[in-house]
Amino acid sequence: MAGCRMKLELSRVALGKGRLGVLKGLGKTGQLSLEVPGCLLHTHLGTVPHLTQDTLNTLSTLPSVTQITLSNIAEHQEVLEEFKDGFRKFAGLHDTVLYCALHDPATPCPTGHTTNKTVSVWGSGGRIELTVAKFMALQKAVKPDWYQSMADGETWQINTSHKRVRKSVDRSLAHLDECLLVHQKSQELEGVEVFGVVEGGDILEERVRSAKETAKRPVSGFCLDGLQTGSMDQALRTQLISAVTKELPEDKPRLLQGVGRPDEVLASVEAGVDLFEGFFPFEVTERGCALIFNFNISSNPELAGRAPPAVLEPGEDQETAGDSQHSGDLNPGDQTQMTSFEINLKDKRYQGDFRPLVEGCGCYCCTNHQRAYLHHLLVTNELLAGVLLMIHNTAHYHAFFSALRDALAEDRLDLLKRRVLGQTERKD
Amino acid sequence: MAATRACGAAANTSENIMSLKKALSVASPLTLRIVAECPVTKARACDLILPHSAVSTPVFMPVGTQGTLKGITVDQLDALGCQICLGNTYHLGHETGPDLIEKANGLHGFMNWKRNLLTDSGGFQMVSLVELSEVTEEGVKFKSPYDGKEILLTPEKSISIQNSLGSDIMMQLDDVVSSTVTGPRVEEAMHRSVRWLDRCISANKNPEKQNLFAIIQGGLNTELRKACLDEMTQRDVPGFAIGGLSGGEEKDDFWRMVTLSTDHLPREKPRYLMGVGYAVDLVVCVALGCDMFDCVFPTRTARFGSALVPWGSLQIKNKQYAKDFEPIDPDCQCPTCKRHSRAYLHALFKSDSAAMHHITIHNIAYQLNLMRSVRQSIVEGCFPEFIRTFMKRMFPSRDQYPGWAVDALASVNITLE
Numbered sequence: 001m002a003g004c005r006m007k008l009e010l011s012r013v014a015l016g017k018g019r020l021g022v023l024k025g026l027g028k029t030g031q032l033s034l035e036v037p038g039c040l041l042h043t044h045l046g047t048v049p050h051l052t053q054d055t056l057n058t059l060s061t062l063p064s065v066t067q068i069t070l071s072n073i074a075e076h077q078e079v080l081e082e083f084k085d086g087f088r089k090f091a092g093l094h095d096t097v098l099y100c101a102l103h104d105p106a107t108p109c110p111t112g113h114t115t116n117k118t119v120s121v122w123g124s125g126g127r128i129e130l131t132v133a134k135f136m137a138l139q140k141a142v143k144p145d146w147y148q149s150m151a152d153g154e155t156w157q158i159n160t161s162h163k164r165v166r167k168s169v170d171r172s173l174a175h176l177d178e179c180l181l182v183h184q185k186s187q188e189l190e191g192v193e194v195f196g197v198v199e200g201g202d203i204l205e206e207r208v209r210s211a212k213e214t215a216k217r218p219v220s221g222f223c224l225d226g227l228q229t230g231s232m233d234q235a236l237r238t239q240l241i242s243a244v245t246k247e248l249p250e251d252k253p254r255l256l257q258g259v260g261r262p263d264e265v266l267a268s269v270e271a272g273v274d275l276f277e278g279f280f281p282f283e284v285t286e287r288g289c290a291l292i293f294n295f296n297i298s299s300n301p302e303l304a305g306r307a308p309p310a311v312l313e314p315g316e317d318q319e320t321a322g323d324s325q326h327s328g329d330l331n332p333g334d335q336t337q338m339t340s341f342e343i344n345l346k347d348k349r350y351q352g353d354f355r356p357l358v359e360g361c362g363c364y365c366c367t368n369h370q371r372a373y374l375h376h377l378l379v380t381n382e383l384l385a386g387v388l389l390m391i392h393n394t395a396h397y398h399a400f401f402s403a404l405r406d407a408l409a410e411d412r413l414d415l416l417k418r419r420v421l422g423q424t425e426r427k428d
Numbered sequence: 429m430a431a432t433r434a435c436g437a438a439a440n441t442s443e444n445i446m447s448l449k450k451a452l453s454v455a456s457p458l459t460l461r462i463v464a465e466c467p468v469t470k471a472r473a474c475d476l477i478l479p480h481s482a483v484s485t486p487v488f489m490p491v492g493t494q495g496t497l498k499g500i501t502v503d504q505l506d507a508l509g510c511q512i513c514l515g516n517t518y519h520l521g522h523e524t525g526p527d528l529i530e531k532a533n534g535l536h537g538f539m540n541w542k543r544n545l546l547t548d549s550g551g552f553q554m555v556s557l558v559e560l561s562e563v564t565e566e567g568v569k570f571k572s573p574y575d576g577k578e579i580l581l582t583p584e585k586s587i588s589i590q591n592s593l594g595s596d597i598m599m600q601l602d603d604v605v606s607s608t609v610t611g612p613r614v615e616e617a618m619h620r621s622v623r624w625l626d627r628c629i630s631a632n633k634n635p636e637k638q639n640l641f642a643i644i645q646g647g648l649n650t651e652l653r654k655a656c657l658d659e660m661t662q663r664d665v666p667g668f669a670i671g672g673l674s675g676g677e678e679k680d681d682f683w684r685m686v687t688l689s690t691d692h693l694p695r696e697k698p699r700y701l702m703g704v705g706y707a708v709d710l711v712v713c714v715a716l717g718c719d720m721f722d723c724v725f726p727t728r729t730a731r732f733g734s735a736l737v738p739w740g741s742l743q744i745k746n747k748q749y750a751k752d753f754e755p756i757d758p759d760c761q762c763p764t765c766k767r768h769s770r771a772y773l774h775a776l777f778k779s780d781s782a783a784m785h786h787i788t789i790h791n792i793a794y795q796l797n798l799m800r801s802v803r804q805s806i807v808e809g810c811f812p813e814f815i816r817t818f819m820k821r822m823f824p825s826r827d828q829y830p831g832w833a834v835d836a837l838a839s840v841n842i843t844l845e
Contacts, residue, residue: 044776044779044780044782045775045776045778045779045780047776047779047780047782047783048782049780049781049782050499050780050781050782050785051782052504052763052764052782052785052786052789053763053767054501054503054504054507054763054789055501055504055785058503072779075778076775078751079750079751079771079775082751083751083753083771090769090771090772091772092767092768092769092772123778124778124779125778351528352528352531354531354532364501364503368501368502368503368540369540370532372528372532372538373495373532373538373539373540376494376495376538377494377495377496380494382494382496382498382499383496383498383499383781383784383785384496384497384498384499384500384501386499386781387499387501387785388501
């Protein structure tokens with residue numbers, strides 16, 4: 001096996017009800033861990049979008065794993081090779097586990113550039129073509145704790161042919177074998193974990209084949225690729241994930257790529273997913289919105305005060321949620337569209353609203369600023385809008401994952417689902 | 429109030445007891461305690477006590493145009509030691525609306541800034557941003573760039589907006605003429621600015637908690653400047669700004685107008701030189717006797733990737749920094765320099781706006797640290813030596829010293845070897 005320290009300890013597994021546990025043995029010393037279901041910290045080149053370390057550190061609980069992507073990093077290969085000490089040090093990151101993925105989940109990739117031997121990533125200067133050799137050279141320069149194997153995930157378009165899907169499975173397996181070969185010969189990558197990538201588009205038997213074959217390789221975990229929001233509806237996604245996870249070993253984590261909406265997260269967790277990429281708060285921020293959905297299922301008022309609260313005010317906000325749900329449904333595949341989990345602060349109704357984004361939220365934004373101020377920052381195109389929204393949305397989203405784990409621990413996932421999806425149901 | 433009395437007593441030693449009594453008689457919410465005066469130049473270090481906190485001068489005031497400082501949170505600004513920053517009346521008065529901001533407990537409440545705020549009159553922004561503006565005795569008429577409606581900004585309206593914003597220091601509406609204009613228009617503007625000052629003073633609803641500063645005008649004409657100083661210093665205002673400069677005039681004219689102004693401004697009131705923010709200009713103008721400065725330059729240039737350092741600036745986006753693993757300034761203690769290298773910031777500029785925030789933080793830290801060092805040297809009585817060291821570090825050789833700076837410094841007895 002490539003890496004060997006990462007260890008998933010599951011405390012609760014119920015078929016069709018999700019897995020609860022802790023991913024242990026992370027980081028250079030193996031001292032760090034990540035609770036699952038969990039979500040990684042989404043970054044641009046190691047920086048949480050809009051945030052400096054000061055503003056990031058206002059968040060009380062951050063995941064121990066930071067995700068970086070080769071689409072940002074590939075163009076800096078020469079710099080990192082000269083730097084020699086790896087990306088973590090280069091980016092001024094200290095106590096974080098570094099996970100290196102191939103693509104940025106929040107940036108769609110143009111298609112038509114994948115070949116038998118290469119995949120392409122898009123950086124600030126355009127397309128960079130990666131062979132396995134270049135891919136592995138990059139990993140040696142980045143020195144992550146854990147990386148995603150090179151894979152061909154170009155199956156997400158509607159009407160991708162069966163033949164193309166099969167090809168993506170075959171190529172991804174071939175890439176994985178090549179990556180592992182180089183990996184095992186590289187001293188620099190000793191102790192680094194590799195995740196195999198399960199492909200197969202929307203074709204069940206290809207998904208199963210990909211899962212079975214990938215599971216035969218010495219990998220530490222699995223990335224489920226080609227299932228991202230916009231590529232298919234959740235019913236199909238759930239079906240495919242359930243089929244895939246049945247073929248994967250219980251004791252290895254499964255990371256679902258490109259899915260972040262709370263409703264889709266909940267369904268995917270039930271289908272057996274452990275990890276998500278954490279890009280959703282960024283997308284919400286970029287459209288000038290704030291996450292306000294309710295995930296509070298604590299019946300103990302004392303606990304409720306302590307738990308990350310997300311109390312939606314009755315009345316006005318439900319209406320907002322309803323409105324947004326409507327617009328979200330028009331274009332379910334378009335990730336720039338609002339979802340029912342957020343409010344659009346550019347809306348004039350917030351101009352004189354002196355409440356925090358979420359009453360009782362303990363984030364820096366909510367404890368210091370009001371909706372009216374965020375509205376002002378957004379309509380005047382001020383940079384601080386992105387900073388404050390990113391802080392709140394990140395806090396809110398990670399608190400949702402925490403609530404999700406609590407719900408699994410207390411066997412109250414159904415209640416959480418009703419709470420989270422509640423606004424939608426009311427609307428219907 | 430106790431502070432006012434204590435500081436009043438301290439200032440009793442000053443020669444100008446007459447104007448001191450006058451200052452106390454209006455009980456303005458401002459006290460200036462002169463901590464030290466440079467025995468060689470006109471520089472001074474003061475404690476300026478304002479409603480929200482004390483300000484150590486000389487001070488650079490970062491500009492937060494629209495109720496925010498360009499991607500920086502108020503906590504970050506506070507952590508950098510910023511004691512006062514600017515808000516712009518023009519933007520806040522017309523986009524969000526002064527009534528709304530008043531409801532939010534003023535601009536302090538709206539942006540949640542606990543320290544002092546200075547707001548401008550809105551006039552300068554209009555002249556500089558709006559081409560179609562017309563000045564009459566009544567006020568400045570212009571077309572709103574937001575909705576095209578015609579708006580008349582009178583001295584009363586400007587003060588009313590600034591009263592709603594609740595700033596600690598308000599600026600009078602003045603008749604701004606480009607510093608490169610000459611002739612009767614300059615004289616007209618000067619006299620009108622005096623008349624508008626009187627209207628602003630009468631319009632101030634909160635003289636007990638908001639300070640109104642006069643703005644000395646008169647272009648580059650010595651006589652007009654002098655006349656304006658004579659008129660305005662007779663008014664009972666808590667502080668004075670030197671206006672109408674930093675608008676593209678020759679630096680030789682600029683510094684002469686600054687030094688003329690400080691020669692005639694009362695010692696016991698703060699002097700604010702508007703629109704000045706380059707390091708050399710700051711150091712020279714402190715030597716000429718100015719206490720307060722503001723400029724968008726350090727924060728604006730940061731967003732283009734220009735980081736200020738004691739030897740000039742680094743264009744972080746330039747390729748030469750791609751593999752430069754040093755911090756921006758190895759001696760800088762700001763959060764950016766403590767964590768990030770030039771190479772990382774160079775790379776980050778291609779991926780995320782946080783790169784701008786990193787440089788903005790650094791540049792504000794640079795400006796504030798520069799002024800802290802200036803103040804410390806004045807207090808320790810070694811400001812002349814500070815200037816020499818500063819100039820040596822800033823310029824590779826003596827013959828690159830700007831002539832105007834050499835002349836200006838010579839006028840206050842500093843010779844640069």
